[in-house]
Amino acid sequence: MNAMVQSLKDLNQIKLAAMIGTAVVMIGFFAYISLRVTAPNMTPIFTSLPPEDGAKIVGELEAQSIPYEIRANGTQILVPSDMVDKLRMNMAARGLPSRGSMVGYEIFDKGDTLGTSNFVLNLNQLRALEGELARTIGSFDTVDDARVHLVMPKRELFSRDSATPTASVALKLRGVSNLSKNEIAAVRHLVATAVPGLKPEHITIVDSRGILLAKGQDETGQPGVISEEAEGYRVDYENRLRNTIERLLEQSLGIGKVKAEVHADIDFDRVVTNRELYDPEGQVARSVQSITESELANESAGGGGVSVGNNLPSALAQTGGGAGGSSNNRTRTEETTNFEITKQVVNSVKETGNVKRLSVAVLVDGNYTADGDGTMTYTLRSEQELQKIQSLVQTAIGYDATRGDEVSVINMQFASAPQDLFAESSFDWLKKDLNSIIQTMVLGGVAILAILLVIRPLVARAIESAEFANREDEIEQAALAAPGIAARLTDQSRLRPVEEEEEPEDMINIDRIQGKLKSSSYSKINGMVDKHPDETAQILRAWLAASS
Secondary structure, X not given: OHHHXXXXXXXXXXXXXXXXXXXXXXXXXXXXXXXXXXXOOEEEEEOOOOHHHHHHHHHHHHHOOOOOEEEOOOOEEEEEXXXXXXXXXXXXXXXXXXXXXXXXXXXXXXXXXXXOOHHHHHHHHHHHHHHHHHHHHHOOOOEEEEEEEEEOOOOOOOOOOOOOOEEEEEEEEOOOOOOOHHHHHHHHHHHHHHOOOOOHHHXXXXXXXXXXXXXXXXXXXXXXXXXXXXXXXXXXHHHHHHHHHHHHHHHXXXXXXXXXXXXXXXXXXXXXXXXXXXXXXXXXXEEEEEEEEEEEEEEOOOOOOOOOOOOOHHHHHHOOOOOOOEEEEEEEEEEEEEEEEEEEEXXXXXXXXXXXXXXXXXXXXXXXXXXXXXXXXXXXXXXXXXXXXXXXXXXXHOOOXXXXXXXXXXXXXXXXXXXXXXXXXXXXXXXXXXXXXXXXXXXXXXXXXXXXXXXXXXXXHHHHHHHHHHHHHHHHHHHHHOOOHHHHHHOHHHHOOOOOOOOOXXXXXXXXXXXXXXXXXXXXXXXXXXXXXXXXXXXXXXXXXXXX
8 A cells, every 4th residue: 555655656746637637537427427327217397388487386396305407498397207296286286387477367366456447457358368268278188288369349339330359269289289170160169159249250270380270251151261161071071981991991901901092072062942842733722702692583564553552562462463574583602712732942052062973092902921931922812802892992981883983992012011010029118218228338338448548557557656666665675684785786696586697787877877766766775875874885885996
């Protein structure tokens, strides 16, 4: 140990500083590796945070002395993975995250409304309604954040007509997910039913990528709206048929071994039909009117004078019944019947599309068989199997030969070999942790290189210096233990018992020696001279005599 300390003392300042610096770097390097390995796995607790919520959450974490990391310019906070669920519940109990400046009806719980103007009250009501709608939409599984903008026109005085309200909704979706047509319609109707007088067709919906999901139109019957709805209906219809075909065939052919494409020719003409149908055979008596008339007239042929008495019936009877006169009796019957003919009024409006023709193309892969040596051999499917596939497709799509539907089933080899797309290999764990494994390997390689190229040479040099110092000490102790130092110096055979000087050594001129003497050697020589002055004087005299 003393030799090691002495060897370190013998080093100059530059080498000593280099060794100290290398030691500090290596200690820091290994400390970093140990911290990296033992550090807890950090998981995001919240992402896409506004600065206000981020500051509040960091304050709560610091108050609880919980380690955390801030990334993505302060919009992402990471905590230990084993504490994520607990911290999320704690933050939710404190109302975090609160989505920044988004407020709901709690805006009316703050402050004193006494003396507040009507304008401020209306504005706060609008902000509260927008905030509540944004919170409700943001609670959907596929929506990460939402903002709602409402336009509530003020009714003008002395005006019968009032402008209808409109709305705009901006959605931030989770990941790469997209909203379906039904989900977009749900958002529109949700906003429309929450705002008085707002219609679903007056709501515009966009996402964070700038894609228009729903266009607000004044009238649903405009050509632009009709064409947009027609195109969406056609695409949805084709996708539905394609998915139906693929799911049906994959049950027997295998996953990834069938591809289908559907083209639908759909008639979206809007037809309004008004018809009145009359059925002559369907007569019904609506009303019957009957009239009966009876008339009785008698005329006398006698010349009696005309008087009131002659015209009385009793007078006629006394005179013999009007001999020579005439009698007239007439009866008339009239009947009127009103009939109602059956009438049918048909008013029909054809809004949905009518499929005029379907064209379906189905591409199926063949069969693969393994040989004895493991080689995969591809074989085409038989015609009977292709006919069965075509029959299944025709039944699934509602094939109609009268309208010209066409179904083509082609058997061709796919570009890639069949494989289980959903099977997990034994090296999936390596793919998941590949980044951390590479970092550990790089750090380990750097550590090994540092040990081999820096630490090992320094340690070897220090060991050699210690061995050399020990050897010098042994020689010095042996010389001092001898009966006489002069005899020890003159007897070269005892200092070097292995070496035999058969030839005289060359003398070295001290004046030609360049360089400096080590301080340790100088100190040792001075110590020997001080301890043995007589022997030193004898040696010097012998050297002087030899040189003369």
